[in-house]
Amino acid sequence: MADAVLNVTEMTNWAVDLIGVTKTYGNRVHALRGVNVQVGRGEIFGLLGPNGAGKSTLVKIMMTIVRPNDVLGTILGRPIGTRRKLAVTGYLPEMSHFPAYLTGIQVLDYYSRLSKVPRSLRQERSGRWLDRLGLAEWGGARVSKYSKGMLRRLGLAQSLMNDPELLILDEPTDGLDPMGRRLVRTLLTELKAEGKTIFLNSHMLSELEMVCDRVAILHEGLVARQGTIKELTEHTVQCQIVARGELESARVAVEACGGVMHDDKILVKGDDVRCVNKIIDALREKDCLIESVEPRRFSLEDVFVEAVKTGGRTSSSVGAKIM
Amino acid sequence: MQIWALIQDSFRDAIDRKIFWIMILVSVAIAGAMGCISFDDRGVDVMFGMWQFESANWSMGGEELRGNVGAIVVHILADLYLGWVGMILALVSTAGMIPAFLERGRVDLVLSKPMSREALFMGKYLGAMVFMLLQATVFVLLSFLVMGFRWGLWLPGYLWLIPLIVLMFSYLYGFSALFGVMTRSATSSLLLTLLAWIVIWTPQKTYEFLVTFEAQVDPDRVWQKRVETLRWMVPKTQDIAHIAGNLIDASLMTDVIGPDDETMDEEDRMSPEMARSAERRLADVNPYLSIGSSLAFECALLGVTLAIFRRRDY
Numbered sequence: 001m002a003d004a005v006l007n008v009t010e011m012t013n014w015a016v017d018l019i020g021v022t023k024t025y026g027n028r029v030h031a032l033r034g035v036n037v038q039v040g041r042g043e044i045f046g047l048l049g050p051n052g053a054g055k056s057t058l059v060k061i062m063m064t065i066v067r068p069n070d071v072l073g074t075i076l077g078r079p080i081g082t083r084r085k086l087a088v089t090g091y092l093p094e095m096s097h098f099p100a101y102l103t104g105i106q107v108l109d110y111y112s113r114l115s116k117v118p119r120s121l122r123q124e125r126s127g128r129w130l131d132r133l134g135l136a137e138w139g140g141a142r143v144s145k146y147s148k149g150m151l152r153r154l155g156l157a158q159s160l161m162n163d164p165e166l167l168i169l170d171e172p173t174d175g176l177d178p179m180g181r182r183l184v185r186t187l188l189t190e191l192k193a194e195g196k197t198i199f200l201n202s203h204m205l206s207e208l209e210m211v212c213d214r215v216a217i218l219h220e221g222l223v224a225r226q227g228t229i230k231e232l233t234e235h236t237v238q239c240q241i242v243a244r245g246e247l248e249s250a251r252v253a254v255e256a257c258g259g260v261m262h263d264d265k266i267l268v269k270g271d272d273v274r275c276v277n278k279i280i281d282a283l284r285e286k287d288c289l290i291e292s293v294e295p296r297r298f299s300l301e302d303v304f305v306e307a308v309k310t311g312g313r314t315s316s317s318v319g320a321k322i323m
Numbered sequence: 324m325q326i327w328a329l330i331q332d333s334f335r336d337a338i339d340r341k342i343f344w345i346m347i348l349v350s351v352a353i354a355g356a357m358g359c360i361s362f363d364d365r366g367v368d369v370m371f372g373m374w375q376f377e378s379a380n381w382s383m384g385g386e387e388l389r390g391n392v393g394a395i396v397v398h399i400l401a402d403l404y405l406g407w408v409g410m411i412l413a414l415v416s417t418a419g420m421i422p423a424f425l426e427r428g429r430v431d432l433v434l435s436k437p438m439s440r441e442a443l444f445m446g447k448y449l450g451a452m453v454f455m456l457l458q459a460t461v462f463v464l465l466s467f468l469v470m471g472f473r474w475g476l477w478l479p480g481y482l483w484l485i486p487l488i489v490l491m492f493s494y495l496y497g498f499s500a501l502f503g504v505m506t507r508s509a510t511s512s513l514l515l516t517l518l519a520w521i522v523i524w525t526p527q528k529t530y531e532f533l534v535t536f537e538a539q540v541d542p543d544r545v546w547q548k549r550v551e552t553l554r555w556m557v558p559k560t561q562d563i564a565h566i567a568g569n570l571i572d573a574s575l576m577t578d579v580i581g582p583d584d585e586t587m588d589e590e591d592r593m594s595p596e597m598a599r600s601a602e603r604r605l606a607d608v609n610p611y612l613s614i615g616s617s618l619a620f621e622c623a624l625l626g627v628t629l630a631i632f633r634r635r636d637y
Contacts, residue, residue, distance in 0.1 A: 060431070060637075063431070065430075065431050065636070066637070083437045083439065086436060087437040093435075095427060096428050097426050098432075099423075101336060101339035102335065110332055111432060111436070113324055113325065114325050114328055115437060116324065116325065116437060158432070
């Protein structure tokens with residue numbers, strides 16, 4: 001009966017299903033205050049948040065490095081903390097500190113031995129990943145001679161050595177040059193195509209926007225927003241009107257229609273065309289010259305900034321769905 | 324596979340440290356210095372005939388001279404490694420292993436592997452033991468072979484030093500591991516271990532003093548009993564040196580001087596002082612009880628260390 005229950009649990013569509021994750025350091029620092037995060041199988045999920053939001057703590061709880069005060073839910077269908085599932089989970093910490101006395105190949109061999117990867121596979125995979133990440137010529141060199149970017153790529157190779165079902169990467173592009181970042185993005189897309197689930201923890205918003213299917217914004221230990229990038233940005237349209245002339249004389253009318261004046265620009269929140277037209281009429285009435293009218297959609301960065309400013313409260317400008 | 328990977332990692336860590344090679348070099352230098360000495364009927368030859376020390380006082384033959392000088396040398400070597408110098412060097416070499424293992428960015432990686440924290444810790448702990456085993460083997464084996472080939476003095480009992488050195492080291496490394504986990508600093512771990520060594524050494528030495536001067540100090544033996552109780556509670560590092568001395572003396576008696584040598588009586592086989600000393604040690608130290616109780620303490624210490632390691636967030 002118990003096995004049947006476990007099998008059913010393993011069949012769940014969520015690769016990561018975290019409910020009510022709470023972590024308090026000592027009695028004062030509330031790093032996480034009941035975080036709920038769901039990551040579907042085969043998707044790339046991005047976790048965003050300002051420094052100190054609790055991102056790394058959440059990742060460390062998933063990897064059993066930090067013990068939560070309270071948590072429910074599963075990772076790959078098993079309760080959090082189940083060591084068996086760590087064998088099929090790859091992890092790149094925010095800061096990888098490899099023993100300086102090891103070469104690149106020895107690093108991959110050592111950590112994959114700890115992940116119970118058989119010897120024949122270790123040799124084949126270390127060659128493959130070193131080559132794929134542009135470190136083929138450096139495999140025999142001690143890691144003490146590696147640059148920061150090379151160490152990052154070696155860390156990524158290390159996380160892939162056990163052919164993980166779930167890949168958890170904490171700031172994977174930190175320290176990489178633009179070519180390295182592109183390489184990582186391409187790799188992540190390929191891994192997704194292979195059916196792997198990827199959990200990214202980053203503050204490189206533009207990059208997350210490029211690769212993630214879904215994101216969550218963590219702020220002060222709580223999920224402020226969560227959803228697909230489209231969901232988070234679709235209700236964030238605004239219109240920007242640039243005009244010349246005596247704009248101040250039209251201020252009352254502009255603000256009555258929901259416009260906000262910034263020097264020669266007027267921002268109209270939402271996508272209500274009637275409001276925009278009323279503002280244009282008011283400006284024309286005061287003999288102002290309209291130079292441009294542009295619809296504008298919020299970027300993920302705008303959503304992020306808004307979420308952090310409002311502390312996760314939904315504002316009229318950012319009406320994302322919260323799961 | 325996982326434990327072996329950790330042990331191998333510890334070994335790589337050890338040989339990457341300069342002090343490892345300094346210790347090996349010291350062992351080779353000692354063996355080399357011993358190899359420069361040889362014995363003949365007239366006396367001692369140093370540096371292959373460069374210096375010869377003859378003495379009318381040495382009225383014994385080369386065989387006996389070898390045995391007596393050999394006895395002195397093996398006791399000096401045992402005291403060297405089982406005493407403060409050898410153990411401090413070993414502790415300095417290994418004090419950084421656990422703090423380095425617990426460094427941020429390194430511990431995260433190993434803790435994320437499908438391996439229990441207990442197994443991870445024990446892998447690193449055993450790695451330090453392997454390091455010590457290697458050092459002890461090089462030191463003892465080299466000097467054993469030099470004594471055998473150069474002096475014709477084969478002392479199988481001397482090889483007991485290898486496990487005894489590792490055992491003595493394990494008593495102290497238990498503290499080093501505990502402080503390493505607690506402080507995550509090699510320097511703090513080393514200093515606290517040395518402090519702990521002094522703390523556990525004090526009741527042992529006090530006990531020895533009270534036994535020697537029992538009647539003068541405390542006729543009722545109240546203090547001796549108290550100190551003895553305390554002594555039984557801590558790892559008995561002093562006993563290891565006594566046990567090693569006993570085993571070496573026993574080997575000297577059976578393998579060098581020979582138990583069936585009818586030309587010598589019991590007193591001739593050992594100097595009176597040496598005989599009394601060995602007798603006292605044999606009478607005082609029950610190796611099974613001493614080692615057993617010390618290992619029990621070490622296990623308890625490891626239990627505390629593991630409990631801290633298991634509960635800590637990294």
